[in-house]
Structures are given as structure tokens and as C-alpha cells.
Amino acid sequence: MDAASESTADVTESIRDYFQKDRSRMTMMAARKFGVTEKSVVDALVGQWPIVRLREGVFRELLEALPALGTMRVFVRSRAAVIESVGTFGGFSDAGPFFNVQTDTLDMHILHEEIADIFAVEKWGHDTTTATYSFQFFDHSGDAAFKAFLWESFPDVPKETIEAFHTLAKRLSADAD
Incomplete structure (x- = not known):
């Protein structure tokens, strides 16, 4: 193992230890x-937590499936701020490089070609004593572009909504047949 691989392995192990403690x-x-x-943090937790990497090219299919999951809490952040918005996905359209989400509760203009993972x-x-379920979108540099939580x-997210989340993740999984 070269020094870079060893360093990456050490960081991965440190991240896992960090989350095992809390x-x-x-x-x-x-x-x-x-x-x-x-993204590197999420990668480090694959296999430690129930995390599914989705296959390439599923952005539109995933977004178009989100309305069936009901109300979602969307986080969008920069290095200086985080915005949280609660709403439902829908009203999809394309305009130039943007994939748009426009409902009464969400108005997003996503540069979908920038989504890498x-x-x-x-x-x-x-901030809770319960599990959260989300689809997390990362750009080419590994920064979180946005996250959509059930x-x-x-x-008390309905059991059937959690089951639909798992079914969708499995269908779009990078490991799916």
C-alpha cells in the first residue's frame, strides 16, 4: 500500500471511529x-450504515420519483450558509442547463450536470433520537449540492413511505442488476 492509500485508509478509519462514538x-x-x-465522509460510512450508492445517470428518474414520497425537507448549503425548505417535489421542467422543480413549496433550479454522485x-x-432517510446529491468536487429528507x-414518517424509499434506492442502486 502506498503512502496516499495508507493515509486515505487512516482517514476512513478515523471517520468511522468518530461516528461510532456518536x-x-x-x-x-x-x-x-x-x-x-x-462525499468522502459518506463513502467512509458505506458498509457501516445503511447507505446505497445510486448508479450514474439516475438524477432525473430519482427526482421524478420523489413526489410519491410526500413532504420532504431539502437542505442546500454553501460554505457559509444552509437553507432548509419543506415541501413536495414536482413541476419539473428543463431550461438551458437547469432542471427545475417548481411547486407551491419548492422552487429549485438545479445545474444537474454538476451532480456527480x-x-x-x-x-x-x-437533533433527534430517530433515523432519518435522505437522498444526498454531491457535485464533482465532492461537496453536498443538496439533500432531500423524508x-x-x-x-413518525409512515412505514410505507420508508419502504418506498428503500424500494426506490434498491431499484436505482449502483449494485442493481
């Missing part, structure tokens, strides 16, 4: 702590 920690804060991208993540919430009746 599973409610935020991946965004872990990325800052370890000096890696947030998508994960379905089941994680203990940082939010219907949160924290």
Missing part, C-alpha cells in the same frame, strides 16, 4: 474536522 454527528461537520469532502442515506439524526409526519 452516530448523531453531522457528516458536514465531520468533513470539516477531517479536512475531506462530505447520489446516495440514499439512512442515518441517525443530529419529512412526512416527521419524526
